Amino acid sequence: xxxxxxxxxxxxxxxxxxxxxxxxxxxxxxxxxxxxxxxxxxxxxxxxxxxxxxxxxxxxxxxxxxxxxxxxxxxxxxxxxxxxxxxxxxxxxxxxxxxxxxxxxxxxxxxxxx
Amino acid sequence: xxxxxxxxxxxxxxxxxxxxxxxxxxxxxxxxxxxxxxxxxxxxxxxxxxxxxxxxxxxxxxxxxxxxxxxxxxxxxxxxxxxxxxxxxxxxxxxxxxxxxxxxxxxxxxxxxxxxx
Numbered sequence: 001x002x003x004x005x006x007x008x009x010x011x012x013x014x015x016x017x018x019x020x021x022x023x024x025x026x027x028x029x030x031x032x033x034x035x036x037x038x039x040x041x042x043x044x045x046x047x048x049x050x051x052x053x054x055x056x057x058x059x060x061x062x063x064x065x066x067x068x069x070x071x072x073x074x075x076x077x078x079x080x081x082x083x084x085x086x087x088x089x090x091x092x093x094x095x096x097x098x099x100x101x102x103x104x105x106x107x108x109x110x111x112x113x114x
Numbered sequence: 115x116x117x118x119x120x121x122x123x124x125x126x127x128x129x130x131x132x133x134x135x136x137x138x139x140x141x142x143x144x145x146x147x148x149x150x151x152x153x154x155x156x157x158x159x160x161x162x163x164x165x166x167x168x169x170x171x172x173x174x175x176x177x178x179x180x181x182x183x184x185x186x187x188x189x190x191x192x193x194x195x196x197x198x199x200x201x202x203x204x205x206x207x208x209x210x211x212x213x214x215x216x217x218x219x220x221x222x223x224x225x226x227x228x229x230x231x
Contacts, residue, residue, distance in 0.1 A: 004157070031217065040123075042204065042223040043158075058218075090157055094217055100146050100165040100208070101217055105157035 006106040019078040023091030030096035032074035037088040120222035135190040137205030146208035
C-alpha cells in the first residue's frame with residue numbers, strides 16, 4: 001500500500017519559532033508537494049519538488065522554505081512562525097509522468113501558532 | 115488564469131437518493147481533471163480522474179463523474195448516497211502552465227457533502 005507519512009498530526013508552536021514539518025513517502029516518487037488547507041480557500045500550493053535538491057515556488061511561498069536532500073523526504077520550514085500560518089498542512093507525492101498521474105496525500109499536520 | 119470552481123459550499127442529500135457535486139473549470143488546452151475526498155481529520159484520497167476518452171468516468175466507492183467539454187464541467191455523481199459518503203470533496207485540474215512530468219494541481223475550494231439517514 002502506498003504511503004505518505006507526515007511526522008506530526010498536531011503541532012503547537014510559539015510566534016517566532018522555527019518550525020519543521022517532515023514528510024516521507026515510500027513509493028519512490030519523483031514529485032513532492034506541500035499544500036496548506038484553509039476553510040473556504042481549498043488547497044493552496046506552497047512549494048513543490050520534482051527531484052532531489054530541486055524546488056519550485058507554488059502559489060503562496062512567502063514565509064516558507066523547503067528542503068529535499070533525499071528522494072523520499074520533503075521538509076517544509078517556517079523560518080519564523082506567525083499566527084497567520086496556523087493551518088492544516090498537507091504533503092503529497094506523485095510519480096513523474098505525463099501529467100495524468102494522481103497524487104497521494106499524507107494525513108495532514110494541523111499547526112497552531114500562538 | 116487557470117481555475118477550478120465548486121459553486122456549492124455544502125450539498126445535503128438523503129441516504130439512498132442520487133447525489134451530484136458540481137465542478138467547473140477554466141484552463142487552456144485539454145484538461146486533466148481529478149476528484150478527491152477528505153474524511154474528517156484525514157488527508158485527501160483520490161477518487162477518479164478524466165484524461166481523455168469516455169466522458170463518463172467511474173471511480174472508487176461507486177462514484178462517477180461526467181466530463182462536459184461544452185459546459186467546462188466535471189460533476190461528481192453517485193446513484194445512491196450512503197451516510198458514510200459524508201465528507202469534503204475537492205475537484206482539481208492539472209495546471210497546464212507546468213508542462214512535462216510535474217503534475218501540479220489547481221484545487222477548488224471544496225464541497226461538504228452531508229448525507230442524512
